[in-house]
Amino acid sequence: MVVRDTPWPEGTPSWVDVMVPDTQRAAAFYSGLFGWQPEDQGEEYGHYQIASLEGKSVAAIGPKMPGMEGVPSTWTTYLSVADVDKTAAKITEAGGQLMMPPGDVGDAGRMAVAADPAGAVFGLWQAREMIGIQLAGIPGTLVWNECMTRDFDGAKAFYAEVFGYRVQDMSGEGFRYVTLNLNDRPIGGLGAIPEQMPAETPSHWAVYFGVSDTDAAAARIQELGGSVLSDPQDTPYGRMAQVTDDQGVPFSVISVSGE
Structure with missing residues (x-):
C-alpha cells in the first residue's frame, strides 16, 4: 500500500482518468466494482468526478x-x-x-496532454493543491501503468530522453518488455504490441487496478455490464485479466494484497 500527501517524483504516474459519454453510468460501474465514492467537482470543472477510497483520491471520471x-x-x-x-x-x-497545450486547472495544478512519436497518448500533471493519487497498491486502486507500442525501440528512446527513465529488460520468448525505472525503482512498463494483436490496435498507455480476487472481479464486471477480454490467468506478479467497463473502456485487473 502506498499513501501519499506530497507531489509524486518527476516522471511517476500520478493520476488516471477516463472520459466517457455517460459519467453517471461510469460512476455506478466503478463504484460497484471497486467501492469508489465519486464526487462531482461542479460546473466550473465540467462536472469532473474525483473518486476516493478510504477518503483518499484514486482516480477520476469525466465527460467527453x-x-x-x-x-x-x-x-x-x-x-x-x-x-x-x-x-x-x-x-x-x-x-x-501536444494534444492539449499546458494550462492551469484552477488552483489544483497545471496539465497538458501529449502523444509520443508512435501515437500513445498520456498526460502531464504539475501538482499544486492536488497531488493526484493519494492511495495506491491495494484493491480498488491503481497498481501499474504501461505503454504498449508499435515502435518499441523508438519509444524506449523517447521516454528516456524526455523523462530520464532507465530501462530494465524483462523480455522473453515471443515478447519484448522493459520496466521504466527512476532511481533503480520501476514506475511503469513499456512493451511491444504482440504480433497477434489486430493491426488496428494503436500504441497506448494501459492501466491496471488492484483486486483481492481476480476471478470474482471478472464475474462482477460482467454482472455490472462490462466484458472480459481475456480470462483470468496467473502471472509472476499476480493473477490478472483484461476487461472493459460497461461503456467499452479497456483496463486490467490484477490481484494484490490489502496491505
Whole structure:
C-alpha cells in the first residue's frame, strides 16, 4: 500500500482518468466494482468526478469534450512533472506532439496532454493543491501503468530522453518488455504490441487496478455490464485479466494484497 500527501517524483504516474459519454453510468460501474465514492467537482470543472477510497483520491471520471464523441474512450495516465511547460517543450523536441497545450486547472495544478512519436497518448500533471493519487497498491486502486507500442525501440528512446527513465529488460520468448525505472525503482512498463494483436490496435498507455480476487472481479464486471477480454490467468506478479467497463473502456485487473 502506498499513501501519499506530497507531489509524486518527476516522471511517476500520478493520476488516471477516463472520459466517457455517460459519467453517471461510469460512476455506478466503478463504484460497484471497486467501492469508489465519486464526487462531482461542479460546473466550473465540467462536472469532473474525483473518486476516493478510504477518503483518499484514486482516480477520476469525466465527460467527453465536444467534438470527441466519435473518439474511443480510454483511461489516460498522467505523469508527474515539476514544470509542465518545460516537459512539453522536451516532448516536441523528441518527436512527440501536444494534444492539449499546458494550462492551469484552477488552483489544483497545471496539465497538458501529449502523444509520443508512435501515437500513445498520456498526460502531464504539475501538482499544486492536488497531488493526484493519494492511495495506491491495494484493491480498488491503481497498481501499474504501461505503454504498449508499435515502435518499441523508438519509444524506449523517447521516454528516456524526455523523462530520464532507465530501462530494465524483462523480455522473453515471443515478447519484448522493459520496466521504466527512476532511481533503480520501476514506475511503469513499456512493451511491444504482440504480433497477434489486430493491426488496428494503436500504441497506448494501459492501466491496471488492484483486486483481492481476480476471478470474482471478472464475474462482477460482467454482472455490472462490462466484458472480459481475456480470462483470468496467473502471472509472476499476480493473477490478472483484461476487461472493459460497461461503456467499452479497456483496463486490467490484477490481484494484490490489502496491505
